[in-house]
Amino acid sequence: MATRYETVMARKGEIMKRALGMDYAEFERSPIAFDYEGMMGAHGYTLEQIRGIQRAAGVGGTPLLELRNITDLVRSYAEPGYGARIFVKDEAANMAGSFKDRRASMSIHVAAEKGFAGVIAATSGNYGAAVASQAARAGLACIICQETFDSRHVGQPEIVEKSRLCEAFGAEVIQMTVGPELFFHMLELLDATGYLSASLYSPFGVSGIESLGAELAEEMIALTGAPPTHVVCTHAGGGNTTGTARGLKRVGARTEIISASVDLSGLHMASDTDFNRKSFTTGHTGFGVPFATWPDRADVPRNAARSLRYMDRYLTVTQGEVFYVTEALSKLEGLERGPSGNTAMAAAMSLARELPSDATVVVQETEYTGAGKHHWSQLAFARAQGVEVRAGDPTENVPGKAIVIPERPEQIHAVEADLGKMHRSYVRNALKHAGEGYVPTPEDLVFMAEDTNTTPATIEEIVAELKAV
């Protein structure tokens, strides 16, 4: 007899079709290719309309701040003539405390417009608070499914804080123990309630981030006379990189896009014992790498967040480096934020050191902090879970075992991820999901080239290489 899990999962397609508010089937071209731009544009909103919707929702228009003290700190140890100017877009100034308000405002707008009585989202992060806040304003019911506890009922304090904020905004929060079956329960709830699935990865949500890229380009032009030379995005599921880069392109900015994640290699994302040893709930490689190399693992048929299309570089930093930079940002700039959102800040300090002093680096988001989320709270929790916390050489940081806080800012050194390896991994995943024996067509090669920002010839080489193995 089929279990409750199997019964619900067997009905996934039918439940999602109603709950997504759009039909993805019309964009499918082959087992590999689909019409990405067609899907992104299907909601019909222009960037100006999106900005209008967000203004009405109280979202966006956050301050862009130059970090003169952090910049001078980096210049104090950079080679003469080096040390780019560092700026930050203070997205924590959004109502629910992060750039996720931009995504949520669009999901909620669509839900209200299409006549849904409520929304459901599966998220343990800031997005839940953003959806709850926007749903409250729109008078919609809201259910947030969260992976909160390990099997001992010990909650990761940052996620517990997120539960609190969602509940503060009147959402029903379902707190669960560790496991990917969170998605199964979301399906059950979507089926029972008839609400919209306010996925992080819908075209509505990701389009909502384009305003962030456009805003920061315009603000940098006003401040410095030109769009930024570099933008660093904390990278997890890929929406932040994708939406920001699309927004920058829309206003004609030719900016280098750098994605950044905290290195959590060695920790298993679905493990009950590893769950409370991560010290970061997002912005880490545990999401960043799998979502970049296989975006369609998301809770939508086709993920609108496709980060390999847009990232020029992918940098990783250690947990200790991010905690150090979080403290530095607070003490030097009067900006108490993060820590997860400061992943890009740590990478930016490393990047700025290698760039000439006339380069401009924008860290495109901050997130609110507070009890539970705060870096002190994360470090106290890590210690309580048996993770060693010490000062020293950050290259000795071992996720889940030792958090090593740098002793000097010179020690902050982001590591360049191998994008070529990620492209190969992407192609391998695409072929695997297309099915045994499927031979990619020329159209598939073009699609995969666009999806990885490479060329069809490169993809063809990778396909041949994989066949030979």
Added chain:
Amino acid sequence: MTDEFRCAPGDWVEIEYVLLEPAERATGLPEDTAAQPLRAWVKGFARSAGMIGDSVEVETMSGRVVGGHLSAISPGYTHTFGTPPPQLASIGRDLRARVTAYRAEAVDGESVPSHVPGVVGPEAGE
């Protein structure tokens, strides 16, 4: 009557329930996760009186009626800022001193960096 252990109808409470027993869980989970049931907690208004551990129903904020075991009455939040990690304590002092020293050198030194904002150089004039 409401206290730490008993709720009255209409009280704001939390219930706990099992979504999937270990045998019903998805395949391919790490062993440590697969060995545990998938449990859930939700808050709502109690539909009846009950003691901690009793089977009760709640009406949630979205209006759903959910059944489970009563796990908390007037559930609150106890997460904190933690204690100051000693490894972070001196960062502010040390980095402020470094920035001050760098700027002093930029003003007094022989080779004045052109890029000190607010002191000299083209960027100072925005």
